Amino acid sequence: MTTTTDLLSAQGLQVTFPGRHGAEPARAVDGVDLDIRPGEIVALVGESGCGKTTLARSLLGLVPPTSGQITFGGRPLDYGSRALKAYRKRVQLVLQDPSGSLNPRHTVYDAVAEGLRIHRYGGDERAAVTDALSRAGLRPPERFFLRYPHELSGGQRQRVVIAGALVLEPELIVADEPVASLDASVRGEILALLLRLRDELGLSALVVTHDLGLAWNIADRVAVMYLGRIVETGDVEQILTAPRHPYTQALLSVLPEAEGDPVVLTGEPPDPSKVPSGCRFHVRCQVLASGEAERAGVADACRTKDLPVLAGGGETQVACHWANATVAARA
Numbered sequence: 001m002t003t004t005t006d007l008l009s010a011q012g013l014q015v016t017f018p019g020r021h022g023a024e025p026a027r028a029v030d031g032v033d034l035d036i037r038p039g040e041i042v043a044l045v046g047e048s049g050c051g052k053t054t055l056a057r058s059l060l061g062l063v064p065p066t067s068g069q070i071t072f073g074g075r076p077l078d079y080g081s082r083a084l085k086a087y088r089k090r091v092q093l094v095l096q097d098p099s100g101s102l103n104p105r106h107t108v109y110d111a112v113a114e115g116l117r118i119h120r121y122g123g124d125e126r127a128a129v130t131d132a133l134s135r136a137g138l139r140p141p142e143r144f145f146l147r148y149p150h151e152l153s154g155g156q157r158q159r160v161v162i163a164g165a166l167v168l169e170p171e172l173i174v175a176d177e178p179v180a181s182l183d184a185s186v187r188g189e190i191l192a193l194l195l196r197l198r199d200e201l202g203l204s205a206l207v208v209t210h211d212l213g214l215a216w217n218i219a220d221r222v223a224v225m226y227l228g229r230i231v232e233t234g235d236v237e238q239i240l241t242a243p244r245h246p247y248t249q250a251l252l253s254v255l256p257e258a259e260g261d262p263v264v265l266t267g268e269p270p271d272p273s274k275v276p277s278g279c280r281f282h283v284r285c286q287v288l289a290s291g292e293a294e295r296a297g298v299a300d301a302c303r304t305k306d307l308p309v310l311a312g313g314g315e316t317q318v319a320c321h322w323a324n325a326t327v328a329a330r331a
Contacts, residue, residue: 234316
């Protein structure tokens with residue numbers, strides 16, 4: 001289903017925002033390599049404030065990187081207005097809250113047709129809107145043309161948002177918490193829809209979420225992000241059944257189906273303008289706090305030695321002194 005040629009690739013991506021009142025700049029994205037192949041669904045997972053939404057916005061061309069490069073289809077992203085407009089036809093955003101992303105004064109037809117009008121579509125607009133609504137699971141589509149968002153259920157509104165993205169026939173969808181605002185009974189339907197679109201259209205997707213359970217149900221590959229960097233990445237089954245990074249282990253421990261006691265992380269993620277030395281997770285790390293890192297002989301490295309940026313490909317990788325030392329000891 002996937003190929004080895006990357007559709008979207010980020011290399012050494014950094015996004016820095018100026019600090020207020022002379023404070024240090026905030027490193028929202030602080031060195032990220034990430035590849036997405038055709039027909040692949042990648043889940044970008046992490047707590048609120050870890051930088052995943054900023055990374056997604058940068059990949060969409062909405063936030064220019066401070067340094068690094070984004071390529072799409074093998075070509076560097078051009079930030080000229082005409083080039084960005086053409087790029088955003090091929091890469092579409094699906095937002096978390098369909099109520100907030102739909103104009104309450106626009107009918108479903110106008111909401112879906114808006115992208116076609118912005119890009120001056122020269123074909124049959126009605127046929128394109130009909131096809132997009134049908135693919136999004138709103139059938140018969142004509143029944144929804146003259147409805148307004150307030151007349152739809154939450155799941156139907158999210159399907160309209162997805163139809164608005166599909167109408168431009170994109171190659172990649174960036175979905176930011178696509179089911180977070182929906183009832184549990186509807187979430188499975190929307191996830192099944194995304195999987196069906198991948199299978200039928202070869203569509204790629206980057207799904208931004210804080211929910212590892214969602215990643216398990218939809219993703220081929222997962223990238224776990226913490227304080228501006230990807231700290232563990234690889235095949236979804238490998239990462240979620242045998243997580244190596246303490247942060248990934250903590251996120252998984254609070255899932256309802258997890259075995260054992262949940263890991264309660266102390267404090268909030270550090271300020272991105274004051275990234276700790278060494279491993280950026282060490283100030284909250286349960287492995288360091290328990291003395292396991294000391295017994296493995298890496299406690300000082302955890303506190304002082306920075307870790308390299310993980311490669312963006314599909315291989316399983318972890319940015320953790322303790323995890324790497326444990327593997328080395330078993331070899």
